[in-house]
Amino acid sequence: MGLNEELIAVVVFLLVSMGCSDLDSDREALLSFKEKADLKQTLGSSWTGNNPCTDNWDGVICNSDNRVVKLRLENRRFPGVLENGLGQLTELKVLSLKGNNLTGRIPSDLSRCRRLQKLYLNSNRLEGSIPEALLTLQDLDRVDVSNNHLSGSIPAAIGGLRKLLTLRLEMNSLTGGVPDVSNIPNLTDFNVSWNNLSGPVPSAMASRYPTAYVGNSALCGPPSFAPCPPKSRTQKPSQQIIVIIAVAVIGAFVLSFSALFFGYRYLRASSKDVDKSDTATTGTEKKEMASGDIVFVTRDAGKFQLADLLQASAELLGKGSLGSTYKALCTGGFVAVKRLVDRTGCSKKVFERRMGIVGRMTHTNLLRLRAFYFYARIEKLLVYDYMPKRSLHNVLHGNSPGTPSRLSWSKRLKISLGVARCLKFLHHQCKLPHGNIKSSNVLLTERYEARVSDFGLLPFVPSDQALEKNGYRAPECQTASDISRKADVFSFGVILLELLTGKLPAEEESSGGDQAGNSSKMDLPSWAIATVNDEWTSAVFDNAIEVSKQEQMNGLLKVAMACVTRAAEERPKMIQVVQMIEEVEAIEVSPDLSYI
Incomplete structure (x- = not known):
């Protein structure tokens, strides 16, 4: 083998060795x-x-x-x-x-x-x-x-x-x-x-x-914050000011030394006569400090205290996967208190940071968080405004006391637009999903204005936790980590179908189930799609809705169908959904004087 061939063989060997390395x-x-x-x-x-x-x-x-x-x-x-x-x-x-x-x-x-x-x-x-x-x-x-x-x-x-x-x-x-x-x-x-x-x-x-x-x-500063404070001008102090400051510092030192000297003698003389009641008071104060205080995120500080919440008579409003919600009477009126079950067991620092963020988020259709309290790693308290009409689920399905048996079309359209605008705010301004959109989380004011609740609680669900099949979950959502803004759009589409049909998101089929007598359930989107495909569109709508609103109802049904598309990438964004509902609202309808 010649010298050149040996050199080539060495180079090849080195290159192969480097590649393996x-x-x-x-x-x-x-x-x-x-x-x-x-x-x-x-x-x-x-x-x-x-x-x-x-x-x-x-x-x-x-x-x-x-x-x-x-x-x-x-x-x-x-x-x-x-x-x-x-x-x-x-x-x-x-x-x-x-x-x-x-x-x-x-x-x-x-x-x-x-x-x-x-x-x-x-x-x-x-x-x-x-x-x-x-x-x-x-x-x-x-x-x-x-x-x-x-x-x-x-x-x-x-x-x-x-x-x-x-x-x-x-x-x-x-x-x-x-x-x-x-x-x-x-x-x-x-x-x-x-x-x-x-x-x-x-x-x-x-x-x-x-x-x-x-x-x-x-x-x-701009674009939407308070003006920045003016920059302070730093001036070189004059020699006269320096002399004054030096004299003041020396004088303060002399006074401090004197106070320490005579104070030390006084404490030695009186240390044996300390009142025992002082010790008891100090222990109580330390206990109160250790227990922590309720944190207010609105201007409610002083209106109620933690003791008011813990001692108030409470009425159970509902239970969910993240805890129970109660109606409590405190100084200043009723509030809603959620006992949050935190399955991640986050620390007090993390909890307060998260709730501080939620508390700073404001939108007309987002339920206001008023205060929160770190009760334990597994359980926390959240205080919200109380909504007298309770939830859309209560109103639609007959569980809300004192509400009419039917909800007018104008209120249904108003509620749908309010929820859509809230989700638009969360998705496009906050860049975050809600994660638990359902009719029981759409609360209503006296004027039937929508207030979306339970936002900001998704981080308290372990990412690998399986999600309940409640009729609102998008097909791609199996665990909490699958939740996305597109999944919110699907859930909102189910709410639109609830408003249009008056039906629950998942109901037992009228056929009575299989031959063994086991009942089966059909989800609302599947039922609505099947009914429309069979050209029975009119059969979809709730009989309680005024017939004169048919054109608007058809328009909102199209929006709902777009939202509940099984392929996530084909669903519209909430900014588009809001625009579509506003266009539906603008459709002129003939007045129905028979409906009150």
């Missing part, structure tokens, strides 16, 4: 991640074999050189910890671990993934700060770490990521100011809502991202 490194990084994150072994046998690329490991995509370039493991409900180690995937371009239950921190060693473009870690339970090292990855174009427990300030260097298209940081506990990202040319999806940010919003960003700052009460 890189593959071993990728495999090691993936198996380390699986060991720490996938504690329930949900990946099972899908990660077997020695080669993640040729053995088709689930969620792993490789390039032609057998290097991992994409890792997509979304909505797997991993209960483990995310730690350093994935940085060994040095060719990684896409990392998506969103919708899991991962704890830990954002891995700082991801800075070794120099080709990383897309980072999705949203909807987990990650803590700590945003690593500065990540901001050296100049190819990043999509970053979403929203809906975690991140803290600390947002690094100013984030404005240097010039390729960013998406930057989602909402629903965390981030502090400090809003970073100036106005020089990122194509950043169209930016959101820092529902954090603890403070100070002015950079002027260049105020109009560019007008809804990106909701839920940060300490921000000031």
Whole structure:
């Protein structure tokens, strides 16, 4: 073998060895991640074999050189910890671990993934700060770490990521100011809502991202915050002022020393005569401080105390998967008190942060949270406005005392539009799903104005908890982690069908079930679709609705049918739903004087 052939053989051997080394490194990084994150072994046998690329490991995509370039493991409900180690995937371009239950921190060693473009870690339970090292990855174009427990300030260097298209940081506990990202040319999806940010919003960003700052009460300036306080001018003190201050400090020191000296002698003389009753009082005060106080989120402080709630005579209003709700009489009138069953057992700090966020959300059709109290890790108290007409479910299905046997069409249309506008606010301004839309969570004022309740309670449901089949759940929702804004749209469509038909969301079929005598149930959307397809549209509507409203009823039925489409991606957005209902409301109808 000639010298050239030997040289070529050595080069080939080295290249093959390097390739094997890189593959071993990728495999090691993936198996380390699986060991720490996938504690329930949900990946099972899908990660077997020695080669993640040729053995088709689930969620792993490789390039032609057998290097991992994409890792997509979304909505797997991993209960483990995310730690350093994935940085060994040095060719990684896409990392998506969103919708899991991962704890830990954002891995700082991801800075070794120099080709990383897309980072999705949203909807987990990650803590700590945003690593500065990540901001050296100049190819990043999509970053979403929203809906975690991140803290600390947002690094100013984030404005240097010039390729960013998406930057989602909402629903965390981030502090400090809003970073100036106005020089990122194509950043169209930016959101820092529902954090603890403070100070002015950079002027260049105020109009560019007008809804990106909701839920940060300490921000000031445009687009929608209180004016920022004027900057104080710092002046160099004169020599005369310095002399005055020095004399005052020396005098204060002399007086303090004298007070300490004579006070010490007095305490020694009187320490043996301390009244025992003082000790008892101190113990009581410590006990009261340890028990905690009710936290008000409205201007109700002083109207009622925690003792009023705990001692008030209560009337049970209803029970649900998240606890029971009572009507309680306190100083100033009735309130509704929900005894929230928190199956996640979150800490007092996390609970108060979440409820503080909910308390700052205001919309005409959203039930107002007035106060809250951390009773225990498993049980909390939430105080709301009391609604005299109770819920839409009560009114429609005859369980509300003193309500008419039928609900007029104008009230039904008014209620549907109110709920739709509330969901539009939650989806498009707050960027959050409700998660439990049903007619019993649509409360009514004396004037039959809708107030949507139970918003903000989704985080208290374990992400892997199976959801009850109550007739409102979208087909794709099996566990709490499957809940989305599109799922809310389906649930709202069921409410529209309730308003149109007067029927429950799931009823026993009139045929009486199977031959064995077991009753079966048909869900309301399936029944309505089947009836319309059989060209019996008129049979869908509640007989209590005025006949003169037929054209509006047909219009609202079309909206309902669009919302309950089984394919989530085909359902309209709530901003479109509101527009469609407003168009239905604008349809002229002939007056029906016979109806009162």
